[in-house]
Each structure stands twice: as structure tokens, then as C-alpha cells.
Amino acid sequence: MSSPTTRELPLGxxxxxxxxxxxxxxxxxxxxxxxxxTDHKVIGIQFMFTGLLFLVLGGLMAMAIRWQLAWPxxxxxxxxxxxxxxxxxxxxxxxxxxxxxxxxxxxIFFVIIPLLTGAYGNFLIPLQTGAPDMAFPKLNMxxxxxxxxxxxxxxxxxFTEGGAAAAGWTAYPPLSxxxxxxxxxxxxxxxxxxxxxxxxxxxxxxxxxxxxxxxKMRAPGMTLMRMPLSIWGLFIAALxxxxxxxxxxxxxxxxxxxxxxxxxxxxxxxxxxxxxxxxTVGAAAGGQPLLWQHLFWFYSHPAVxxxxxxxxxxxxxxxxxxxxKPIFGYKPMVYSMAxxxxxxxxxxxHHMFTSGMNPMVGMTFMVSxxxxxxxxxxxxxxxxxxxxxxxxxFTTPMLFALGFVSMFIIGGLxxxxxxxxxxxxxxxxxxxxxxxxxYVVFAGSVFAIFAAIYHWFPKMFGRVMNETLGKFHFVGTFxxxxxxxxxxxQIGIAGLMRRTADPYSYETxxxxxxxxxxxxxxxxxxxxxxxxxxxxxxxxLFFGKRVGRNPWNASSLEWDxxxxxxxxxxxxxxxxxxxxxxxxxxxxEEDFLPQTRKLETKQTV
Amino acid sequence: xxxxxxxxxxxxPILGVWTFWIxxxxxxxxxxxxxxxxxxxxxxxxxxxxxxxxxxxxTEVILAWCIFRYGRKDPSKAAFTxxxxxxxxxxxxxxxxxxxxIAFSQMKVWADVKFxxxxxxxxxxxxxxxxxxxxxxxxDWRVRYPDEDGNLEGADVIEKAFEFTVPLGEPVVFNLRSRxxxxxxxxxNFRLKQDAVPGMVIPVWFQADEPGEYDLICAExxxxxxxxxxxxVRVLPADEYDAWLAAEREALYANGTEELxxxx
Numbered sequence: 001m002s003s004p005t006t007r008e009l010p011l012g013x014x015x016x017x018x019x020x021x022x023x024x025x026x027x028x029x030x031x032x033x034x035x036x037x038t039d040h041k042v043i044g045i046q047f048m049f050t051g052l053l054f055l056v057l058g059g060l061m062a063m064a065i066r067w068q069l070a071w072p073x074x075x076x077x078x079x080x081x082x083x084x085x086x087x088x089x090x091x092x093x094x095x096x097x098x099x100x101x102x103x104x105x106x107x108i109f110f111v112i113i114p115l116l117t118g119a120y121g122n123f124l125i126p127l128q129t130g131a132p133d134m135a136f137p138k139l140n141m142x143x144x145x146x147x148x149x150x151x152x153x154x155x156x157x158x159f160t161e162g163g164a165a166a167a168g169w170t171a172y173p174p175l176s177x178x179x180x181x182x183x184x185x186x187x188x189x190x191x192x193x194x195x196x197x198x199x200x201x202x203x204x205x206x207x208x209x210x211x212x213x214x215x216k217m218r219a220p221g222m223t224l225m226r227m228p229l230s231i232w233g234l235f236i237a238a239l240x241x242x243x244x245x246x247x248x249x250x251x252x253x254x255x256x257x258x259x260x261x262x263x264x265x266x267x268x269x270x271x272x273x274x275x276x277x278x279x280t281v282g283a284a285a286g287g288q289p290l291l292w293q294h295l296f297w298f299y300s301h302p303a304v305x306x307x308x309x310x311x312x313x314x315x316x317x318x319x320x321x322x323x324x325k326p327i328f329g330y331k332p333m334v335y336s337m338a339x340x341x342x343x344x345x346x347x348x349x350h351h352m353f354t355s356g357m358n359p360m361v362g363m364t365f366m367v368s369x370x371x372x373x374x375x376x377x378x379x380x381x382x383x384x385x386x387x388x389x390x391x392x393x394f395t396t397p398m399l400f401a402l403g404f405v406s407m408f409i410i411g412g413l414x415x416x417x418x419x420x421x422x423x424x425x426x427x428x429x430x431x432x433x434x435x436x437x438x439y440v441v442f443a444g445s446v447f448a449i450f451a452a453i454y455h456w457f458p459k460m461f462g463r464v465m466n467e468t469l470g471k472f473h474f475v476g477t478f479x480x481x482x483x484x485x486x487x488x489x490q491i492g493i494a495g496l497m498r499r500t501a502d503p504y505s506y507e508t509x510x511x512x513x514x515x516x517x518x519x520x521x522x523x524x525x526x527x528x529x530x531x532x533x534x535x536x537x538x539x540x541l542f543f544g545k546r547v548g549r550n551p552w553n554a555s556s557l558e559w560d561x562x563x564x565x566x567x568x569x570x571x572x573x574x575x576x577x578x579x580x581x582x583x584x585x586x587x588x589e590e591d592f593l594p595q596t597r598k599l600e601t602k603q604t605v
Numbered sequence: 606x607x608x609x610x611x612x613x614x615x616x617x618p619i620l621g622v623w624t625f626w627i628x629x630x631x632x633x634x635x636x637x638x639x640x641x642x643x644x645x646x647x648x649x650x651x652x653x654x655x656x657x658x659x660x661x662x663x664t665e666v667i668l669a670w671c672i673f674r675y676g677r678k679d680p681s682k683a684a685f686t687x688x689x690x691x692x693x694x695x696x697x698x699x700x701x702x703x704x705x706x707i708a709f710s711q712m713k714v715w716a717d718v719k720f721x722x723x724x725x726x727x728x729x730x731x732x733x734x735x736x737x738x739x740x741x742x743x744x745d746w747r748v749r750y751p752d753e754d755g756n757l758e759g760a761d762v763i764e765k766a767f768e769f770t771v772p773l774g775e776p777v778v779f780n781l782r783s784r785x786x787x788x789x790x791x792x793x794n795f796r797l798k799q800d801a802v803p804g805m806v807i808p809v810w811f812q813a814d815e816p817g818e819y820d821l822i823c824a825e826x827x828x829x830x831x832x833x834x835x836x837x838v839r840v841l842p843a844d845e846y847d848a849w850l851a852a853e854r855e856a857l858y859a860n861g862t863e864e865l866x867x868x869x
């Protein structure tokens with residue numbers, strides 16, 4: 001068995017075969033092993049560290065934004081003020097537009113997507129499907145290394161003339177395409193577009209790998225309907241990326257051409273920006289600003305589901321494991337994820353209800369958008385069904401996963417207002433929208449990421465994270481998250497617009513300042529509270545308690561591998577006999593039944 | 606940990622509802638609605654608020670209950686079940702019906718506000734004969750009233766900066782345009798928001814039912830000065846509006862004459 005054998009890969013066949021594991025050990029040098037590694041686990045960990053680093057950067061920007069909203073145009077404390085040395089630690093209106101532009105860009109493209117699909121997609125897919133590595137390990141490595149020029153371009157913008165991109169993370173033209181429109185449109189926007197293109201290429205390589213690995217490399221007996229929901233979530237997210245990303249990449253290149261070669265895809269005729277006429281700008285004109293919005297949201301709405309569907313999968317895995325009960329309605333869970341993804345392609349117009357798009361089209365987009373709440377509701381009911389009559393263990397990953405469910409309910413329900421076109425006329429681009437997507441992406445996805453970090457840390461590093469610190473981290477994070485984002489509903493209903501550097505220049509908003517102060521203070525506490533996580537993470541990395549293969553008594557495949565798994569992942573041959581959530585099965589004494597365990601009795605699902 | 610977790614998760618629906626309950630009395634709520642369709646939009650908001658509110662409380666309480674009840678130390682195994690087909694059908698069908706109800710209940714108001722076909726046709730101002738144009742540019746609002754022949758070109762056009770004066774109690778239709786980048790015409794008290802797009806002429810209508818001055822806010826990021834693109838909408842009783850318009854015309858002619866005289 002020690003020679004590398006070609007693997008027979010039965011696809012969707014119930015007949016269990018055997019998997020041949022290669023035990024070839026080539027000793028690799030430090031650089032090949034930890035830096036330019038082709039091992040999916042190392043690449044996953046690289047993505048994780050990159051993502052967490054950017055989380056700090058994006059978080060700092062959020063803090064500066066919150067400072068400005070509570071106490072506009074005042075001097076910031078040194079921890080934030082260092083970002084604005086030229087203006088005496090006070091944010092300028094130009095800098096404020098750059099802050100929220102780059103906060104959004106970094107959090108979406110450099111934190112959430114890399115952490116979910118980059119870090120955990122890489123780490124989990126081969127381990128949970130029983131593959132020795134990704135289908136294309138070199139492509140996988142290249143995928144990570146494309147993040148480096150992407151990160152460089154994203155940050156480089158700050159150091160160019162005029163500063164970073166300042167047209168919002170949505171980069172609506174003509175603000176983003178015409179250089180005289182904003183300082184950030186000088187060259188910051190070009191760097192931004194390059195960053196986005198590199199990230200896109202990176203995601204694309206990842207997605208190709210994930211889909212191929214999941215389709216072709218599952219262990220014998222691992223049928224599609226025996227895959228953990230994490231894998232389903234990642235699979236669906238990868239498909240979304242494959243179908244939607246080319247559109248964004250094409251649109252970015254069109255915008256790049258508009259900016260550099262002065263084509264006019266998005267530039268209308270007779271445009272005069274800041275007293276600079278179109279002739280001077282050199283635009284060929286005849287274009288349509290709304291075209292960008294369509295192309296951008298055709299990717300970026302599915303991107304929202306790329307950011308939440310894997311998180312739903314992680315939460316499902318973690319809830320079943322720590323509630324010691326099978327997932328309630330596994331198939332409806334799979335179908336609802338697929339439903340969310342499918343509907344996700346025909347709802348992009350809900351970002352454009354007030355944009356000037358034909359209102360007739362808005363009507364259709366409203367119906368599809370409202371209906372997307374249906375699969376989301378089904379998922380929530382099934383999580384509750386899973387918890388019903390379960391045996392909950394209050395571990396840190398479980399608390400964060402439960403937090404995910406609780407917060408996702410809020411984020412999901414508030415979406416219905418936005419989907420309803422007449423209501424959206426009023427609340428579009430107000431803080432109720434900000435509240436909504438932070439409940440989904442921060443309180444939802446980031447909670448799921450925390451749950452995943454705590455849950456799979458033992459598999460990644462062979463040590464567990466400290467439970468006491470973890471619980472402290474959870475309690476504070478849960479409280480402050482709600483203090484920050486919940487009352488944004490109220491200030492949104494009061495009509496406060498997002499992206500407004502100084503809301504109090506409008507009479508309508510002046511009475512909201514005290515509420516914004518409360519929100520900002522909560523945000524600072526939320527940020528500071530993450531120290532519990534940082535300390536716990538690094539301490540546990542080196543001094544955490546060592547654990548064996550299966551510290552949580554979980555039944556999915558990754559827990560059959562050593563902790564941490566070596567090169568090639570599994571040290572024994574695998575055959576899968578059942579689904580991933582056979583907790584509390586009456587067939588065995590203990591309350592879990594690993595997917596690989598062969599029983600003499602009848603086989604369960 | 607079980608009791609702490611129960612408390613934390615139970616606080617979500619309790620404080621969640623409480624925050625919405627007390628918000629109106631602190632003014633963290635809708636500004637007063639003064640337009641003809643404002644009340645319709647608010648009503649739809651409240652219908653959804655009740656529906657999502659009930660769902661929110663129910664699901665969050667069940668979640669907290671599960672944490673309380675099934676978090677007890679219990680050496681026995683959990684119920685070994687993989688789901689229930691009937692239950693799945695019920696909790697798919699019921700929300701589906703409710704969601705479709707929400708979707709269809711929105712359509713009329715949306716059509717009334719935004720469809721060109723359903724713009725008011727009987728008043729002084731119609732989609733073919735609007736009150737004038739509102740131009741947005743960085744970081745400026747310009748309102749242009751046509752001359753007596755309805756022309757928007759030429760010297761007799763009244764142009765006002767940052768101030769949109771309209772008559773009370775009758776439908777006002779105007780064309781929204783942008784000179785440079787995207788902007789958005791947002792009057793919270795009217796529950797009206799519409800982006801201004803360069804290269805497009807977008808007809809918009811509202812009917813203000815209370816005299817007064819209201820904030821006109823730019824609601825689409827338009828550059829560094831976005832936050833201070835503050836205009837005002839002045840709603841005057843119809844006769845005062847007519848008098849104001851006549852006075853503006855008068856002043857414009859007077860200026861014009863003076864200039865002509867000076868030139869001579």
C-alpha cells in the first residue's frame with residue numbers, strides 16, 4: 001500500500017470500496033512546507049491568518065467611522081488618530097469616504113470570503129470528504145498567492161495621490177470612473193479595481209478546486225447525501241463563485257478601461273463633473289451608469305450568499321455535534337441552501353429599487369427577493385428542530401453557533417422590509433440596511449467563523465483553545481454586537497442615511513447623536529473585547545492542551561485523521577457507511593457513530 | 606453556563622421588542638409623514654413589523670427554551686430522529702403563503718408611487734407638464750421652473766438653489782436629473798427617495814399635505830461633500846405658492862430689464 005496508487009473514484013455509488021492512501025514522505029524544507037506549500041491544510045491556515053489580520057485592519061477602520069459618527073470632526077485618540085496624521089488626528093470628509101469604502105471592501109473581499117471559503121474551504125473539503133488533498137494542489141497554492149498582489153493593491157491605494165478609492169465598496173460610476181469626481185478617483189480607484197480582479201482570480205482558482213475535489217475525490221461510500229452540510233455550503237458557494245465571478249471581473253475590466261483608456265461603458269453623454277467636461281475627460285460617452293449597477297450586483301448579490309451559505313453549513317455541523325443529535329431534516333437543509341443560491345441569481349435588482357431602473361422590473365425582483373426568505377426560514381426551523389430534545393453541551397463553538405442562529409434570525413427577518421419595494425423607497429440606504437447586513441455578515445458569518453475556529457482548532461493545531469477565555473469572549477461579543485447593531489434599526493427608521501460623514505448637518509438627524517454615541521461606545525468595547533480571542537488564540541497555539549483525534553466525539557470524517565493531520569491527511573483506509581450526523585444512534589453504546597465505523601448490524605442512512 | 610446562555614438568548618427577544626416599543630417616544634422613529642402616500646408606506650412597514658416581530662419572538666423564545674431545557678446535564682441520549690416530513694411541509698407552506706401575501710400586498714403602493722402610468726393626471730402638474738426640473742450636482746440642488754410657455758430653456762426660467770418650493774395639497778410632478786454623478790432625492794417626511802442619474806430624465810411625483818419646510822437629503826454617495834448636500838422643500842398653500850411664483854417672475858423680469866437698461 002505504500003506505492004502511490006491511482007484511486008478508483010466511485011461517484012455517487014453506495015457500494016463502499018477502499019481508499020488507498022499514499023504514505024510517501026518526502027521531507028520538505030521550511031519554505032516548501034509552510035510558505036509555498038501545496039498542502040490544503042497549510043494553505044487554509046495561511047488564508048486564516050491573512051483573513052484575521054485584515055479583520056483587525058477593517059475593524060480599526062470601523063472604529064474610526066464610529067468615532068466620526070458619534071463625535072464628528074473631533075480629534076481621535078492616538079490608537080485611531082494615527083490613521084490621519086496630516087489632518088491632526090481628525091478625519092477629513094475625503095478620508096471618511098475612503099474609510100467606509102475600504103472598510104466594506106476589506107471586510108468582504110479580504111476577511112469574510114477568504115475566511116469562509118479560503119481558510120475553511122481549503123481545510124475542510126479534503127478532510128470532510130476523505131480526500132488526501134485538493135484536486136489541483138498547485139493551483140490551490142497559486143490561489144493563495146494571488147491574495148498577495150490583491151492585498152498590496154488594496155493597501156497601495158492609501159499611499160497614492162488623492163488616497164484610496166472613495167466611491168463606496170459598490171464603486172458606482174461616474175463617481176468612480178471620472179477622475180475629477182473625487183480625490184479617490186485619481187488612482188486609488190484603479191488600485192481598487194486591480195485588487196478586486198486579483199481577489200477574483202484567487203477565488204476562481206479556489207472555486208474550481210473545491211468543485212472538482214468535491215465531485216471527483218470523495219472517499220468510497222461518501223455519497224453526496226452523506227456529505228456534512230459544511231461541504232454542501234462550500235460546494236454551493238463555489239458554484240456561485242464560478243457562475244457569478246466572471247461577470248464582476250468583466251465589469252471591473254470595463255470600469256478599468258473607462259478609467260484608463262477613456263472608453264465610455266458607464267459614462268453618459270454630456271457629462272460635466274466638477275466643471276470638467278466630458279471632452280476634457282476624454283470619455284467616448286454614450287454609456288449608462290446603471291449598467292455597472294446591474295453587472296456589479298449580478299455578482300455581489302450572490303456574493304452575499306457566498307458569505308453566508310458556508311457559515312450556515314458550519315453552524316449546522318457544530319450544532320449537531322455539540323447538541324449530540326442528528327441534523328433535523330438533512331435533505332431540506334441541502335435543498336434550502338441550493339434554493340437560496342438559485343434564487344440568489346434573480347434578486348440582484350433589489351439593490352436598485354430606487355436607482356431609476358424600470359419600476360416594472362422592480363416588482364418582479366421584489367417577489368423573488370421576498371421568496372428567498374422561505375428557504376432561510378426552513379433552515380432556521382430545522383436548526384430549532386435539531387435542538388429540540390437534544391443534549392446540548394455548552395462549549396465555546398456551540399455558543400457561537402447558537403449565536404449565529406439567533407443573529408441570523410434578526411438579519412433574515414429585517415431583510416423583508418428591504419425586499420418590499422414601497423417600504424424600500426424610504427429605508428433604502430438608511431441605517432436599517434446597515435443593521436440588516438451587519439446582522440447577516442458580522443453577527444451571522446463572523447460568529448460562524450468564530451465557532452469554526454474554536455471547533456476545528458484542535459484539528460488544525462492538535463491543541464484545544466481555552467474554554468474559559470472562549471466563553472468570556474462569547475458573552476461579551478454577543479452583548480456588544482447587539483448593542484452596536486440592534487439600535488441601528490431605530491436610527492434607520494428615523495431615516496439616517498449611511499455614508500454620511502456628518503449626519504448632524506441635517507436638522508432631521510440632530511436628535512440621533514446620543515444614540516450614535518451609545519452605538520460607538522459599544523463598538524469600541526466590542527473591538528477591545530476581541531483581545532480575549534487574540535490572547536486565547538495565540539496562547540492555545542503554543543500552550544493549549546494537546547488532544548487526540550476526536551476531542552468533541554464527533555462523527556464526521558475529519559475526526560478520523562490525526563490532529564493535526566499529516567501530509568496526505570488520513571493514515572488509514574477509509575470507507576464511509578453512513579451520514580455525518582449519527583449522534584445518539586441506538587445501534588451503538590456511545591452517543592456518536594463515526595461515518596467510517598463498520599457495524600455488523602444494519603446500515604443507517 | 607446553561608443559565609447564563611438562557612438569559613443571554615432570552616434577552617434578545619425581550620430587549621429587541623422593548624427597543625422597538627420605546628423608540629417612538631424618544632423620536633428614534635419615522636419623522637412625521639406629510640405626503641399623500643406616506644401613510645400607505647408606513648402601513649406596509651407596520652404590517653411587516655407585526656409579521657416579522659411575531660416570528661422573531663417565537664423563534665428566539667423557542668431557541669432560548671431549547672437552551673434552557675435541553676442544556677441540562679443528562680446522561681441519556683438525544684432523540685434519534687432525522688426529521689419529520691409533515692412538519693417540513695407545514696413550515697415550508699405556511700411561510701410561503703405569508704411571504705406571498707406580503708409580496709402581493711406591496712404592489713399597489715409601489716405602482717402608485719413609481720409607475721409613470723399611475724401618476725396623477727388631473728392636477729395642474731402631470732408627467733407631460735411637470736412643475737419643473739430638479740438638477741443635482743456635486744454638491745448642489747438646482748430647481749428650475751419653466752417660463753410661462755412651459756419652456757425650460759432661455760432667460761425666463763426661474764432657478765433656485767437648494768430650495769424647492771411647491772404648492773400644498775396637489776400632486777407635484779417634476780423631472781429629476783443629474784449633471785455629474787449619481788445623487789438621490791430623499792425627503793424623509795414624504796417617504797420619497799429617487800436616484801438622480803446622469804443621462805436620464807426621471808419623472809417623480811408627490812403630494813404634500815401639510816405646509817412647512819422639510820429636509821431634502823442626498824441619499825446616494827456623490828463624493829466628499831455628500832454629507833452636506835442639504836436642500837429644503839418648502840410647502841406653501843396653493844395661493845401663496847402662486848403669489849411666490851409670480852413674485853419670482855416679476856423679480857426675474859425686473860433684473861432682466863435693469864440689465865438691459867444698463868447695457869444700453
